[in-house]
Amino acid sequence: MEKNIYVRDLCPGDTIRDVFLLAEAQRAQARNGPYWRLVLQDSSGRVDAMIWSPLSEHYDRLEPGMFAEVGGQVGSFKDKLQVKVEALALLNGESPDLGDFLPRSQTPPDELLEALEDLVLEHITHKPLKAFVRRVLKDDEIRPRLLNGMGAKVVHHAYVGGLLEHTLGVARLCMSSCDLYPRLDRQILLAGAIFHDLGKAWEMTGGPENGYTDAGQLLGHIELGLEILGPFFAKARDLEPELILHLKHLILSHHGEHEYGAPVRPKSAEAFVLHLADMMDSKLNIISGAVDQLEQTEGPAWTPYQRFLERAVFLPVPTPDTNNQRKSDSPENQCFLPLKG
Amino acid sequence: MEKNIYVRDLCPGDTIRDVFLLAEAQRAQARNGPYWRLVLQDSSGRVDAMIWSPLSEHYDRLEPGMFAEVGGQVGSFKDKLQVKVEALALLNGESPDLGDFLPRSQTPPDELLEALEDLVLEHITHKPLKAFVRRVLKDDEIRPRLLNGMGAKVVHHAYVGGLLEHTLGVARLCMSSCDLYPRLDRQILLAGAIFHDLGKAWEMTGGPENGYTDAGQLLGHIELGLEILGPFFAKARDLEPELILHLKHLILSHHGEHEYGAPVRPKSAEAFVLHLADMMDSKLNIISGAVDQLEQTEGPAWTPYQRFLERAVFLPVPTPDTNNQRKSDSPENQCFLPLKG
Amino acid sequence: MEKNIYVRDLCPGDTIRDVFLLAEAQRAQARNGPYWRLVLQDSSGRVDAMIWSPLSEHYDRLEPGMFAEVGGQVGSFKDKLQVKVEALALLNGESPDLGDFLPRSQTPPDELLEALEDLVLEHITHKPLKAFVRRVLKDDEIRPRLLNGMGAKVVHHAYVGGLLEHTLGVARLCMSSCDLYPRLDRQILLAGAIFHDLGKAWEMTGGPENGYTDAGQLLGHIELGLEILGPFFAKARDLEPELILHLKHLILSHHGEHEYGAPVRPKSAEAFVLHLADMMDSKLNIISGAVDQLEQTEGPAWTPYQRFLERAVFLPVPTPDTNNQRKSDSPENQCFLPLKG
Amino acid sequence: MEKNIYVRDLCPGDTIRDVFLLAEAQRAQARNGPYWRLVLQDSSGRVDAMIWSPLSEHYDRLEPGMFAEVGGQVGSFKDKLQVKVEALALLNGESPDLGDFLPRSQTPPDELLEALEDLVLEHITHKPLKAFVRRVLKDDEIRPRLLNGMGAKVVHHAYVGGLLEHTLGVARLCMSSCDLYPRLDRQILLAGAIFHDLGKAWEMTGGPENGYTDAGQLLGHIELGLEILGPFFAKARDLEPELILHLKHLILSHHGEHEYGAPVRPKSAEAFVLHLADMMDSKLNIISGAVDQLEQTEGPAWTPYQRFLERAVFLPVPTPDTNNQRKSDSPENQCFLPLKG
Amino acid sequence: MEKNIYVRDLCPGDTIRDVFLLAEAQRAQARNGPYWRLVLQDSSGRVDAMIWSPLSEHYDRLEPGMFAEVGGQVGSFKDKLQVKVEALALLNGESPDLGDFLPRSQTPPDELLEALEDLVLEHITHKPLKAFVRRVLKDDEIRPRLLNGMGAKVVHHAYVGGLLEHTLGVARLCMSSCDLYPRLDRQILLAGAIFHDLGKAWEMTGGPENGYTDAGQLLGHIELGLEILGPFFAKARDLEPELILHLKHLILSHHGEHEYGAPVRPKSAEAFVLHLADMMDSKLNIISGAVDQLEQTEGPAWTPYQRFLERAVFLPVPTPDTNNQRKSDSPENQCFLPLKG
């Protein structure tokens, strides 16, 4: 079943009938019967929807993560669109294309992975290390998980490609740090950056509900990543044990401090750099997402309170840029995220 | 009086007579009289020295920071050089050239400052901001303090030019972050990087003893920096108040967290970047200094415990670099510190 | 338009028509239409109000901080007064007298400021310091902000005069500490007490919504206070630099610990005293406000949980006071707040 | 045996023979035999002393806390007085008057206790409470312990009367807080101030070595104080149980936070005041002691690092006081400690 | 009035009339009048109940902790039972048997207390200590409070017998630690385990509402326990003071760290063991309760987030036990709680 109607295009007065992902579903009670408050989602966005009584009484269990074909009228309430549902049928058996329903990174995941592989070619000259990194990235079990990896967040914030986007951002920060501090070992640092969050692809289930796996909660993504790499280390017979030791240390210490869940703290210069690059890319990702949701695109403005940053973020008035006027109009400028080389 | 004999060149058996800075001076007691344990310093390094009784009894007050003409014999004790002092005369009145006695940054301070000014020309296009930054850097009172600024450490670790070296390192890290995250306002971030530690030039006395000033201890370098900039802000009438506000915020928040002495925490994307760049350059400086004092230049090796990092640092075995063999021989490779240009 | 009807005087059965400040305004949804739950405020207190459907549908945006002329019937619901709104018109353009709508300190702000100035006359004998303090307090821009300053809280807790009341409380505590510890420098300590929270008058917008200003959030009230004082320091040419340094230190360190946002910790005896006096007056203010909202005026009783104290507060049974019976009837006894000299 | 020679009066060249307390005693080793480094103490101060070989070999165990009759010559070493011991005999059996050997509060302990009792008469009007407080203070077991109580420190910092001095300081601070915040219950607060550290008189052994008792370490002074008061509470049949409850709470919570060892945190306004008054008097005591050991009596100057304050303390330049010139010459001005009435 | 109908036995369609405890009672507002949402409780469980308008308007004050005779129809809503109330009369004067309305420990409290007394007989051989412990446990005021003590929780989690169950669990853990570490003094440790939470029986009011007493909040259960024991210590003239001191220390230090409210930290081996046994039994109690509320009885499964553990708890797949098949079917296996010897 092909999807034709996307949330982004809805207008008051539209009549709709198409498949959506239920992002939220809550039954509430009025005196004269229950009603359902839903949030419908597809890859283009989200919209509120209501099932009023008596239709509401036909539905016992509507739950986030379900797919449903929804028919209804688009109206508006308090300046926001709201769909009045007139018919709703859950999709059983049928498995819609997830890509139509989940948000995605702006750059397609395969391009992000390609960019990572280009970095390997550019920076890693030691053949055993290069072979090791490429073998992992090309592995049939690992590659698809990387391409679909969603970063460390719940469904309404995550997006397919998020894990690769973060990995690429950290890798690029590390490489430009090596340009500035030439004593750093850029080869092992790049390998560390590429694999530091590898375990996240197994820590979460992926898919619409994107919860944590049992293994994710019981072992954590650091241990999971090392377990995935284990057999590859065993096979990389010409990769020096000292380099394997350093690479493992980079992965184990990238959270920086015990209280952030690092079993060991950074002990080498490269481990410090990886930790700080991880911090910088994560925080800029959160800020970028928060700023994207502001109505105004130029400061001064404040985002809502960001729980993970424990503060609201300020979007300042930008310094006028005489030379680079066109730059501020280019689409890649809309994003804090790393540009492709 | 010209200095001819440098610590770096001493050999057992040498007879010396030249001026040195007393880096340490302690009187100890043996039964048959006191003796002095000194550390003599010049810009090339440090060496132990002893004044045995009865000569020792001629000296009542030898204190770190004094200059003295020292005559004696170079011997060795426990595999380290040790000077047996035969004559010592404190320099009164005469004021030796500090540059002969204090360690210095590898790159001369004026070249570091020039590199900073080049960054301004390259990245700041907004004329009022450019004029403001350049006016501060060229100020007659500020410029010499910047050129002699020593970083945040006690005499035996600090070096002339350290403040500029750190400032340049942070500025370059910020600029390469802007290459990767184009939404960042690189102009104001560069200004913030350049002035974030400006107050340090007033926080410490400079000179051989390099203690904290009263104002340094009572106000801190953040407030001192803002006070220095105050009159320049007042005069920069065409510099937009919103930019001044953001620039002040960058300086006030660069310690990142209240517990590190930041009166406000970073609220803008640029403020996060400045804080993390400051962290990265500081930590890599400490590691670089610790590694320089190891006898072996290649890993695996551990530095002594680094109090400010709260750990010993590991110098790992480097990944062999087939392509860039010559790079590893070049002198700038000996240092984690930022390369010029 | 003169205000005649005050919240404090409402009774069930009254018909009202007068201007009120909307302290809260929330639209809720019932099946058969939306309704508005309001809280109406004037300087005498607050009362709930409801706009039922269909009248409710006439109002798209009612927001806290708006002024409205409200007509309706006073009823009661669950033992609390509730106004059933029959007509509501927002005030545009017209600017009502804020003093009619915001809660106020018991003692009028100008008397509080006068009391502060009396303390200056009584305790500061050093002419340059006395001149400096008086000049700031009499400044045309500063004085009205001080008189309207509201303390560090959101609209429904703050009151006009709160900043001065706190300042006076801290100043008096400091002066009585000097009576007990005569080594303390009471003159500089009084100046520090008077100016320690000066920046708060710029940190918040004041007025009915009383939010934080951008500068308040980006610089904080400590830095704002120092910026306000800057030009006065510059002009006070006969005020000794050492005294200015100490006074700045008192302001910078009054939060006591880095984790409470102090850029420097107290280093002088006076700085310790100022910090502890600030703590005592703030906490007693919170307790006093919490106790005032209890129905019973004598213990034992517990206030609701106080978020800023992280506990509920106990109102104990008072010790019977044979001698001072009349005292307990006097009006100033109803308040923890400092009595006028 | 009457003591005639006091440390305060020693001059180089003196020959002495009198009893001293050994405040420190360490045996050190030189090649040709051991020597003892002693510190001799009496109520007027301390002086270094050496027992050189071969005399040193006669002494197997010299320990801090012992009393000894010492004969010798007063000399000087490194600008400090030093006694060369020529004869030393430990006092066995004989029990010298402790008052000759331990430092004491400036105001005699009995005057301090009298001042406390005056406060009771002045402020406590409720007869059952007044009777209770007076009965405890006059108890035959308690009174002498209070008079000799030394505060919470090791031998070389403590002084007889220190506990009472602190108690009086806290009590006065509490009473002047009540003048400013008339809602406070001054009667119970005074009782709480008087007894908050009562257990300290049992927590330490007193005497020259002044260590912690087993009970002091296993129960702490808060519990010890409550145990001492227990029987008095039981006998005070007309003292209202609610007042007893509040008084116990004041004692139990006076450390303010769990991490400072408070089993419960302050819950009443009076408990907050007692905690903050305790903080203020303790910190000002430490600062006062540190400043007293500076050579210069006027600022600017820095004390050595104060371990309990975790900082060095600044003695600022005082504000000139035109009116009160004589005050600065009066002896009570030499002290931060509370003046009598 | 005898209770016949228990919550556990209700089915949709039942008509009921019996007494229940109101565990929750909230009035909510619909447009056409208020309604009450209740939770009815007896010793067998809880059930939701609604009083719709206009019946709802007859009730002004329904509050948790009240007893009411309730008549109505049992229906179901959203898969849960719900009683539609048709009549409700509050019980005044009459005092129903609490045991019918509060949840209880699986093992009756008197058996738990007996088990404790058996431990005393088994392990304590020192007559004065044995006599002391038994005298406290048999005291007419203490015994009934112990039997009804509910542990440290609000009404809907606590159960009669909870305090004894915890006490017995800790005591058994301590005794088996003594089997493994024979140097431990098992007699005093058992006494400490038995009395460590004694004060909890006075810290809470017990009964249906089970709040904290004033004394509980102002003194805490550690101090309350010591006060209860005080007269027994005074009478136990042949019990050695050193043992009393150790026993008091065990009670005072059992929270382990100052930040958990311990006025002193554990100083003896026995005190460490008591603290850790207290931790283990408390945490296993919470986990046991959380697992009991899962629908599935075997893992893998996750409990909801446990606030006091700050995590969700995992119920793992159990290791198959070939030998002990029958054990896993026995009823005592359903519980983490200690088995009776």
Next chain:
Amino acid sequence: MEKNIYVRDLCPGDTIRDVFLLAEAQRAQARNGPYWRLVLQDSSGRVDAMIWSPLSEHYDRLEPGMFAEVGGQVGSFKDKLQVKVEALALLNGESPDLGDFLPRSQTPPDELLEALEDLVLEHITHKPLKAFVRRVLKDDEIRPRLLNGMGAKVVHHAYVGGLLEHTLGVARLCMSSCDLYPRLDRQILLAGAIFHDLGKAWEMTGGPENGYTDAGQLLGHIELGLEILGPFFAKARDLEPELILHLKHLILSHHGEHEYGAPVRPKSAEAFVLHLADMMDSKLNIISGAVDQLEQTEGPAWTPYQRFLERAVFLPVPTPDTNNQRKSDSPENQCFLPLKG
């Protein structure tokens, strides 16, 4: 070369010649030449030794961890034995039996390991798990490392067998917790207890110097243990993946909190128990060692300050034990450590 003379048997006046381990070696300086202060060690204890000038000048590098044949005279200094060295020859090439020179657990390591294996037989009935555990314990590389493992300490505190002693202590505590809380999965918990510190046998080098390995510092013993177990997990094809997951979780979480280096916190009941048992056995080990070094064997007494416990430990007066008099004489009573069977 067989060792005949043991430290434990030395008496003043003895002439010795035998091999010792240098536990400490420091060169100090007297005016007339250097001397060496050594500590000689064998499995029976330690003794001070001095090499005076001019013999001292023959030795350039004496370092802890070296073996030397030492000749000399036993004397005494300050009530302690001290050897005056008359001849000293370092052992090169020859490799003495470590067991003669390192302190050992009271119970021989092979008996401790046997006791562990007995626990496996007793408690683990699930064949795949039993096979897995036994295979690891019998592995040719693992077994000898376990038998020589020294616990987590520097040379002068560690002893051969310490790792097994701790492992056995934790395992026994876990098993007796399972007796009390029958819902616990005793089989997997025992496996977790046995392997929780397995990595420690690779974290330290063992041998006389017993430092940390590079892998120990860069990966930590948790990760090292999991790496050792990895191939055994891979081979245990009939061991259920859910059990492997739980076992890994037990190992990963046994430090309990992130700040103690746990990459994940305990999530299952068994994980909580393992963590607390690890805490209890470690702390009782430290206390036991501290008490062993007291001169008096019965309380009351205080040990010196224990850095890892951050306190001195109290040895209380024991409760008299009428029934078990003989027990207190038995040798196993001298130790807090677990008794066999």
